[in-house]
Amino acid sequence: MNISLEQSEIIQEPLQVTITGSKSESNRLLVLQALFPNISLENISNSDDSDVMQMALKSTDNVIDIHHAGTTMRFLTAYFSSQAGKSVTLTGSKRMKERPIKILVDALRDLGADITYVENEGFPPIKISGKKITQNQVTLKANVSSQYISALMLIGSSLENGLKLTLDGEITSVPYIKMTLNLLHQLGIDAAFEGQIITVKPKTDSVDKQTLIVESDWSSASYFYSIVALSPVGTLITLSSYKETSLQGDSVLASIYNQFGVETTFKDNAISIHKVEEVSKDTLITLDLVNAPDIAQTIAVTCFGLGVACDLSGLHTLKIKETDRLEALKTEIEKLGGQVHVTDKTLVLEPSGTINENVAIDTYNDHRMAMAFAPLALCTKLRVNDAEVVSKSFPEFWSDLEKIGFKIINN
Template sequence: MDINIQKSKLQNQQTIQITGSKSESNRLLLLQALYPQISIKNISNSDDSVLMQKALTSTDQLIDIHHAGTAMRFLTAYFSIQKGREVTITGSKRMKERPIKILVDALKTLGADITYLENDGFPPLKIVGNTLNKKEVALDANVSSQYISALLLIASKLENGLELTLKGKITSVPYINMTLSLLNEIDVKTSFIDNIISVKPQTSEIKPCTLTVESDWSSASYFYSVIALSDVGKELTIASYKEKSLQGDSVLATIYKKFGVTTTFLDDAITLRKSSSVETKTIIKLDLSNAPDIAQTIAVTAFGLGLECHMIGLHTLKIKETDRLVALKTELEKLGAQVEITENALHLKASNKITTDVSIATYNDHRMAMAFAPLGLKTTLAIKNAEVVSKSYPQFWEDFKTIGFSIT
């Protein structure tokens, strides 16, 4: 499904309810599978979380997680400790190109039985559940936090717990802290000192508890972009959010001050307001090592405002649903931008011209579709394969219509 966005104008004083965080939901779903005493409220309705739930409750030998990268990493760890069960876990063509060797090697070090079925280092995998009785393993600290979280989520079920040493400078710390915080909420004992993370084995029963998932801050980024691209005085309320968030992408509230957007925290929501315009000579400089998923949104916001933008800490974007750095460069240049990329960075030059009637390719990447949508406030454009948003935010286009976007 392709959609067309006619040049639109934001309607003021709207409130949008956003689904629960995909990152929190998928972590809690795995913990619930290990500890059925856990109840969860406000679970994400994203494709990724639906696939995660389906895989965790399936009795089939073949588990297909399609494009769901988080599910691939977390389920690889989960099935490694399901003693006596054999599964094959596979995914889409792109998933078979996304590396998983770092996680598989770590699990094998702990005693897991995992075999590559096609190409070494990549899915699909055959996993025979086993008792993992070793506790010490080391990883490079700059790898995807999903590898680290996958190990931490199963750690309390290992005979001797886990001692994970991270070598070098740690990236995506907020996602690691999110995982540890959720473990602590169910009374699993953890510590994170210097570069060593320890998780104690859970020898007693987990007490019954209900955990509520906060709404997804990555999804909030598109509304921050909308407000940034709107006139001074425009505002929008989105729910349900809290000031002390576990999600690294909550840094949006700070970053978007650079774009003239203020955030007011309410009881369970936030109001975004365009409080000031931004001088075109402003240069946006950011290190997104701890929040790489919002890079696409920020790049499009800066382009829409005619600002120069330089972002580093983006090395993990090359192994996402697509190579997001190449995809961003390609699509922004269609619109008239000048973009330079490296393995780790993106530099956008200032420009006050936007080419109209451009068709944006999405590369099976939900964030490409959603990041470019706010430009509908500045120009007419088309979004190819727009249904890809269901991976994380199924109601996205309906919510954009609600706030005033003209979409056909």
């Protein structure tokens, strides 16, 4: 599905959008629920990635296709490795077969798991023969993806001897590790993350019956921050359901977007995002996004829409996500008339002027490419190719944009 976005203006009246649950929290809690069926979950994400997680956990098939879902692939690799008697092959999309998993597979093998590569060494698909895991100490590299670490933490308390992980080198995407730790604590699991060491104690008694409510997705909120930043002073959008103290690292958006003249207020489980002042064209936005890699695309495109320069660092994980996001951002922003310089961990955007009209944005099977560029419809007419990619994390994205005044035409 390719779409055109007419140059839009959002309606100046109280605008309210309800966003589905965080896919990161949901996918952790779904694995934990499979291990501790006593817990109930509310506001689970309706994203493709969480749907595929639910499907996989129920599946009795020998081959499970998790499509593009990184967390699902990584968390299930650990989960199925620890399920004695279960034999399963995990596969995924063409891109998933290019996303590395060796660090996690090596760590699980060191703990005694039985995993073999079906096609290419180091990459899915993988065949897992579940076993009782009794070894409990392993060292793994921490600067490639925090998902490997969360995957191990999620199963730690179900292992006879728990787990002690030693993290080697710089730790990337730390808030996601802390999110995992916090959810374990909510279930009464004894776990700690101190310096380079993570410990998870075995849970011998059952988890208390309880309901956990998933907070809405902050990465999805980022596109509304961008919309408000690119709109006139006075624009206000309210999003629910959010908390002032979030488990999601991407909640850092609220302070980052202050630099774009956008203020956030929390009230009654909602956030109001308000444009309070214009940003000067000679602003330079400098950010290290090592803790919040998923909002890099949103921020780069906001800067481009406002014509301001940015210097973003801490982006080394972007090359192994749904696409090489650094190259994709450079290509698409340059089609629109911007100038971008990338290395394997940084992105620099030059200050820009007019934005080219009617450019067709390619989305590279990456939901965040489609959603990050859409707010530019406030500045110019634009097209988005393969717009359905948004369903990976945010299936209602386009209908929510229509609700707030965007004019979308299916081509």
